[in-house]
Amino acid sequence: MDPKREQMRGNGDNEREFKQGLLYPFDKSKQRKLVAAPLANGDEYSPSRGGIPSGCYSLSFFMNVLVVVFLFSHLCRHDLQTALRLVPETSTPSASCPASKVLEDSSKEHCSGHGAYEVDYETDTGSCRCHTCFTGRDCAIPDSSCVIDLYQGDPTMYENYWRENGDSCTTTILGWQRMSYYANSKKFFFVQTELDQVIRSLHEVIGNAVTKDRHIVIGVGSTQLYQAALYALSPSDRPVPAKVVSATPFYSSYPMITDFLKSSLYRWAGDAAAVMPSGNSDDEFYIELVTSPNNPTGEVRESVLIKGRRGVPTRSGALVHDLAYYWPHHIPITAPADEDLMLFTVSKSTGHAGTRIGWAIVKDLNVAQKMARFIELNTIGVSKDAQIRATQILRAVTKQYRELGGKIPYPLDSAGSPKQLFHFAAAEMSYRWERLRSVLKKGTKFSVSEFDPAWCSFFGESRLPTPAFAWLRCEEVEDCELYMRQNGILTRSGSYFGSQARYVRLSMLDRRATFEVLVDRLEKLQLIDSVS
């Protein structure tokens, strides 16, 4: 029996269907019929007893009573909380596919706001998986002995923001949609046109990159696009691999990602600033990575090798600009970035790292085509589901700023309620950096760089950088990572970045609760006289 038909007949098995989420949503066409049901008496209008026949009244009243009974039977059978739980204000009605129940369950306010509610579908039991530093069945108990992991840059800071804004970004995909290998782009077979379009709109509205007459290649994160760029830019006809360089401190993953397959096309060659100007440059080809703002140090950067200082090229090669953090909540937007090859990622703009979508903005069509070829060979394109989700999210952000006029600047005080994404994120990052600096000033054990302010065209004011990572220097110990680890804070050693072990990189993108534990611990460490 089709459960929808049962529902229409007011079958007594409604409880099971209700629990399975089959009763909601109503199939829309039947929904209209349900509404129409009490209307039958309206059709039977005939002038009597003040214009309305008693038969009509009886039937109308009877239908209304039926609806009351139906409704209250459900409210009683499940406690009200359950009834409300199955109709959360901010979620879309569930699909009838069982896995959606996992998503609905995890959207409930379990776990005291300090954990994720997970349902084991096989056993239909759920439990809280607590966030760092919280414990207990409902994650309500702070755990002061916790180890905080700031080694990665997992952007969990954005989670609560999207929870409040979640209903504007729900993604719904029907079972038969987007099944093909092929998307609808006229240029690269796997790219969805809607995603290309929304990326261009976003950059126009935010003002942080030029996209006109550029090609956009989508990848499984900017990580994959980085490798695609190396493949596309390396000459295939040289006896030695292209040398991949970046000025220290450089992003710690570059060396490993470059070299893990021991490609003959390109090899990691270290510090761009250390490359000798002389030498046989005929066979040597350099690919210089410029990360701006830099990871781990947070400041604006320019090429030191390919374009050289004062614009004089010193070496034959190509440039890759990794602009993952070139967004207004991390660095003043001085001008729309306008480089030959620019990498961006959803992970560091909206926080949706798990979606795995990045994009490259490329001037040269041949380079873009070769990057797309890499993506084809490596993974036969990029998941359509991920592209759909990224489109949703980026479109929501673009819309937020269109509602503020769609053109820079967007002063801080123009933020709505709830705030627009970058207004939220900028305020949060400013809070965190001010808090961190104020704590570090209280002692001499730790230091972070000072930054110069710059004019930010996005906010229309002079601002300080508020990077995604803190590049912390231990003034009193040589192995900062070890010291921090001994004190329950996991960081990444400066030695991974081509720098000294006296430095560590720690994430400023974790949840607020974790950040507060961090500054609290740093503050306490400042008070300890000797190094433990």
Added chain:
Amino acid sequence: MDPKREQMRGNGDNEREFKQGLLYPFDKSKQRKLVAAPLANGDEYSPSRGGIPSGCYSLSFFMNVLVVVFLFSHLCRHDLQTALRLVPETSTPSASCPASKVLEDSSKEHCSGHGAYEVDYETDTGSCRCHTCFTGRDCAIPDSSCVIDLYQGDPTMYENYWRENGDSCTTTILGWQRMSYYANSKKFFFVQTELDQVIRSLHEVIGNAVTKDRHIVIGVGSTQLYQAALYALSPSDRPVPAKVVSATPFYSSYPMITDFLKSSLYRWAGDAAAVMPSGNSDDEFYIELVTSPNNPTGEVRESVLIKGRRGVPTRSGALVHDLAYYWPHHIPITAPADEDLMLFTVSKSTGHAGTRIGWAIVKDLNVAQKMARFIELNTIGVSKDAQIRATQILRAVTKQYRELGGKIPYPLDSAGSPKQLFHFAAAEMSYRWERLRSVLKKGTKFSVSEFDPAWCSFFGESRLPTPAFAWLRCEEVEDCELYMRQNGILTRSGSYFGSQARYVRLSMLDRRATFEVLVDRLEKLQLIDSVS
């Protein structure tokens, strides 16, 4: 003004909201309130005039009239077709995120069933993108001069199946869910436990692979997992790269995928059957790929080199079994596959190639961990959105067969209506192969291999293989691919598979309409005496 509040107030702006799909679906909690609105009179029960007060009747009647007016005003303002179009039977109610409108629109029955309706979100205009061999604004006009592209294996055959079953597999993801780099697996950081679980359930129910005590690694398609396997299995301490081999005809993408980065770890070395038994085997390490059933030829295969004939290993090395097609609609399932490293993909089991999800079933934990390390470095894991979707779909298939008892066999006549996935697909493949063979028998220009039947434990009967590709031999021309191309059929030349140009591989997985054009053309070609 929150559009939902406007709706509740019965604001006259309903038309705009209705068009935007905001009126449907009703927010569930408000939906209950809307239903409750006419109930107020039911609460005011008091015994008079035969038990029901006239005031109640009047109010009740008034409410019903209101609803009638509301409804008919919409039916009149939009033609009925539009009203129905906005409430398609099989779609879920729209999310309020604008991009979902694209999905709803494309789910309408436009384009005569021979195209996809695409909406340009920026301009809000839609048009049909017609399938091969159809044209016209509504894709209703057959285009007999069309070129049919059977070069790839894009599994569009499954699209109509999932369209009919789509409501059971809708995926809904809220804006704040699954944002992190980290999934919830205890083993591999990027793997979602639900997907691991459903894969094991599926294999248990279908009976085509052993998963007990095995590790499951997820990848962006089995293509990425193939590269992960090469990385994991290649020794890192040998002076020469591992030699990657496969018996001809082998899958045409293997050589390019193996060699495009010119890795020092592994290199393509051609035909596994051509490897000499003698030679210095200390430094040589072989990785043999066994594709079974084979792509392009469709028959069952075993190792010829590593395990050798009669199980005697001839070379030091490792095995990778690509079992993408080891499903009951392509080959009799003789036993659950039980190899050291087995690759599967959603693309060839359910047809959701665009989702980009594959999985590896791995015996050795070290190998699995190294494969996961590859996925980490290559793409920092796999999109959570893609994993959620794959979970939905595989769970639906598992559920279909659990409803038939959950244990093999599932005789063909036990299929429900609609049919279970593999029952549908097996019937479709059988139809296509019988049709193809009957056409080819009418002449001597083309031939395909004959297969031997085997006992299929899944269907509980003796069956013939019905592969995803036809390995067609041109009996009268040497360059079969050229001949076919001249006659409007794009295929892949046998030379790409390490075989002869007299062979071509053509996809049997395209839409039914395209398949009919194929056999029609082959039939006509048989009638032509001379080669044109």
